[in-house]
Amino acid sequence: xxxxxxxxxxxxxxxxxxxxxxxxxxxxxxxxxxxxxxxxxxxxxxxxxxxxxxxxxxxxxxxxxxxxxxxxxxxxxxxxxxxxxxxxxxxxxxxxxxxxxxxxxxxxxxxxxxxxxxxxxxxxxxxxxxxxxxxxxxxxxxxxxxxxxxxxxxxxxxxxxxxxxxx
Amino acid sequence: xxxxxxxxxxxxxxxxxxxxxxxxxxxxxxxxxxxxxxxxxxxxxxxxxxxxxxxxxxxxxxxxxxxxxxxxxxxxxxxxxxxxxxxxxxxxxxxxxxxxxxxxxxxxxxxxxxxxxxxxxxxxxxxxxxxxxxxxxxxxxxxxxxxxxxxxxxxxxxxxxxxxxxx
DNA sequence: ATAAACTTTCATTTTTTTTTGAAAATTTAA
DNA sequence: TTAAATTTTCAAAAAAAAATGAAAGTTTAT
Numbered sequence: 136x137x138x139x140x141x142x143x144x145x146x147x148x149x150x151x152x153x154x155x156x157x158x159x160x161x162x163x164x165x166x167x168x169x170x171x172x173x174x175x176x177x178x179x180x181x182x183x184x185x186x187x188x189x190x191x192x193x194x195x196x197x198x199x200x201x202x203x204x205x206x207x208x209x210x211x212x213x214x215x216x217x218x219x220x221x222x223x224x225x226x227x228x229x230x231x232x233x234x235x236x237x238x239x240x241x242x243x244x245x246x247x248x249x250x251x252x253x254x255x256x257x258x259x260x261x262x263x264x265x266x267x268x269x270x271x272x273x274x275x276x277x278x279x280x281x282x283x284x285x286x287x288x289x290x291x292x293x294x295x296x297x298x299x300x301x302x
Numbered sequence: 303x304x305x306x307x308x309x310x311x312x313x314x315x316x317x318x319x320x321x322x323x324x325x326x327x328x329x330x331x332x333x334x335x336x337x338x339x340x341x342x343x344x345x346x347x348x349x350x351x352x353x354x355x356x357x358x359x360x361x362x363x364x365x366x367x368x369x370x371x372x373x374x375x376x377x378x379x380x381x382x383x384x385x386x387x388x389x390x391x392x393x394x395x396x397x398x399x400x401x402x403x404x405x406x407x408x409x410x411x412x413x414x415x416x417x418x419x420x421x422x423x424x425x426x427x428x429x430x431x432x433x434x435x436x437x438x439x440x441x442x443x444x445x446x447x448x449x450x451x452x453x454x455x456x457x458x459x460x461x462x463x464x465x466x467x468x469x
Numbered sequence: 470a471t472a473a474a475c476t477t478t479c480a481t482t483t484t485t486t487t488t489t490g491a492a493a494a495t496t497t498a499a
Numbered sequence: 500t501t502a503a504a505t506t507t508t509c510a511a512a513a514a515a516a517a518a519t520g521a522a523a524g525t526t527t528a529t
Contacts, residue, residue: 141417173430246315250308263340
């Protein structure tokens, strides 16, 4: 396999993986492209490589920057903007975890807390509901706290965690 | 908040959370519904509660069973089938991890291995590509192995892990 | 200030995903 | 068997999500 083919395969695969995890395909593809680019890439070049429109590129770059995993870069004497991806994988994982926690898990926790707090009339049905949603709340809270902890480790948390887990 | 309202809110929220993680909304809703039901539910009742068609219910129940997190149940003297969800949350997490690993992570790993194995002509560009995809392969492999380990713990892995992490 | 270079926005179109529902298949009871 | 009850399948329709592209907005150089 030659370089161009490999690069393309990587970008396509990363895009598909993104879709399966609720991230829009183009967004994941742009991210993939930037991750394997040794230098910052212009919007024009992204459009060209991925065959997408200006609007699409602009919107998804914005989203990636909102996630904190893509940065704008200015080159001296160049008017247009260039983009780079966070290339440190620990840092990338930390940022993705933090965002997903903030955007998705925390709001879900809030709802779980609310619904598990109903004053049940003690029918078997209602008791089971309260019991199950309470357990779910505790579980998700623990998982989310774990993410927070991992986030604090920051450098090389994954390797450290693996060592711990493997004993 | 009363029971019916709480139940509905939970089902809607679980559905929305599913979508954000690449799981079809109805599938997540059916799962939510079964999780908080104290006894097995018929397809008819699922259709009724979620206001969905027979085909939709049938297909998503099948998908949930393929994931191994919903079971069919037969009641004596009853012709139709009833469904229950895996209610143990550790078991649920383990099954979801295993499936996502098998369906999504393992194939992605295979591609990462392939593309990182190109014989580079040692341009800076190609060197960076090989370097980055190799790092990504190692990272994803480690993360995936961690999931495997967690899976082995099976009972109460999350609590144990939290204890470890918190030191 | 003007205008060229470039980016963002958003109504419209396109694509993708999900849902429907009716026909086919299956299962069970008589 | 036959037929009633139930489930599955899948082509077509609907809904949701993503992409386009041109106009509006910004920025920078002169």
